[in-house]
Amino acid sequence: MARRTKEEALETRNSLMAAALEQFCEKGIARTTLSDIATAAGVTRGAFYWHFKNKAELFEALWAQLRNPLDELADISENPQEPQPLEKLRELIVLLLQMVVSNPVHQQIFRLMINRNDLDGELQEIGAHMQLMHGQFRARTERILINAIKRGQLPADLPVELAAFMLHSMVDGLIANWFAGDTRVDMKAQASVIVDAMLVMLRQGFGDSAALVAESPIVS
């Protein structure tokens, strides 16, 4: 077979990207070959090289699509006038956790971000970009925490940098470990419980009294 109509060509291009995404998530970017992608898409490498210069260009196109949901998510709660910043933060993290475990597209995004370490050569820029988004998320969390402090919803002496780092690390770890599959935890159902516990940590975990917790009996 040979030349198709424009729509059919677009279809094969989309097939290539979809197949690539799937394989990237399964085996990682480095270990999926162009033949893998082409075969999975039902074409040959010829088709691939017609639509893309190389694997890096395809991944850039992929990432340009995939980052949209993340960008949207990031924009949700960036309002310094928000009267209930802590509640908004709660909703944001719950939403994030639930999306990751239920929405396959988001699963793919986060799988790629978790394995962003194997981005070499021309893909390093994208890896740096992921790193940047990662950092922006933390900065955003910090701003929300500061806003919450201003509004008396978090203690004034909360170490903001540290707290944001811990929050962010915990979310990352939860997602990564859920992906690793060593969990019998139903994260979709428990997301609220998880985030509530995190917020309690923010509100009561950093005072002077916190240091004595391990030694004393519970007060209930």
Place this chain on the structure above:
Amino acid sequence: MARRTKEEALETRNSLMAAALEQFCEKGIARTTLSDIATAAGVTRGAFYWHFKNKAELFEALWAQLRNPLDELADISENPQEPQPLEKLRELIVLLLQMVVSNPVHQQIFRLMINRNDLDGELQEIGAHMQLMHGQFRARTERILINAIKRGQLPADLPVELAAFMLHSMVDGLIANWFAGDTRVDMKAQASVIVDAMLVMLRQGFGDSAALVAESPIVS
């Protein structure tokens, strides 16, 4: 040059392993070639193939050494008679965090464990083994939590599985994010503060009152 004395041969073997470990941590296992290792060790691939069958065998030898510190760490607090399990858990996690940021050997271990996803082919067994150690750590945490509940140091209605999952995820995330380098947090100095906050979360984060935290003002 050719045949050396036995001691010199052992030296080159050690050089190969040390060079390999360094490269593995830098570029990942998959992306370091046998030439990389040999060159970094100041020899050729001939020397490599004399001492090791292939990259997998070298990594197995490496891991056999590196897992020792982890095994020791795991054995520390496995005592059901421990009267202060929560305090022991606190010490364990603080120790873990501080070791990771200060001890280069432990850094290498955890770098390898974090990137255990790129273990393919013959190395999958080791990847599975790492996964297993990972799971055992969580099981151990669960047992400590149960012991702490028995001794009235944690609330009886604590969801043990979930709490252990969260603890574990947070530690993983902290280490991974600290490695990622996007942190101005001095984790060695703050380790105590971090773990104290985590324990507050365990003690007070899972009750019915926790769900209302985001909406109410702080009580201080």
Place this chain on the structure above:
DNA sequence: TGATACATACAAACGTGTATGTATGTAAAT
């Protein structure tokens, strides 16, 4: 008829594994 949308064929690079060469240590024979 010419540009398009591929498939096919080919060349080059890279990494692995193995076969071979070789100088040296080492133990036994003399």
Place this chain on the structure above:
DNA sequence: ATTTACATACATACACGTTTGTATGTATCA
């Protein structure tokens, strides 16, 4: 104490499979 014989500890060279990139062929759309 030498010499001899062999195992050792590598370096070098080659054969192979795999992946990439490109060049070419070709049917079809427009």
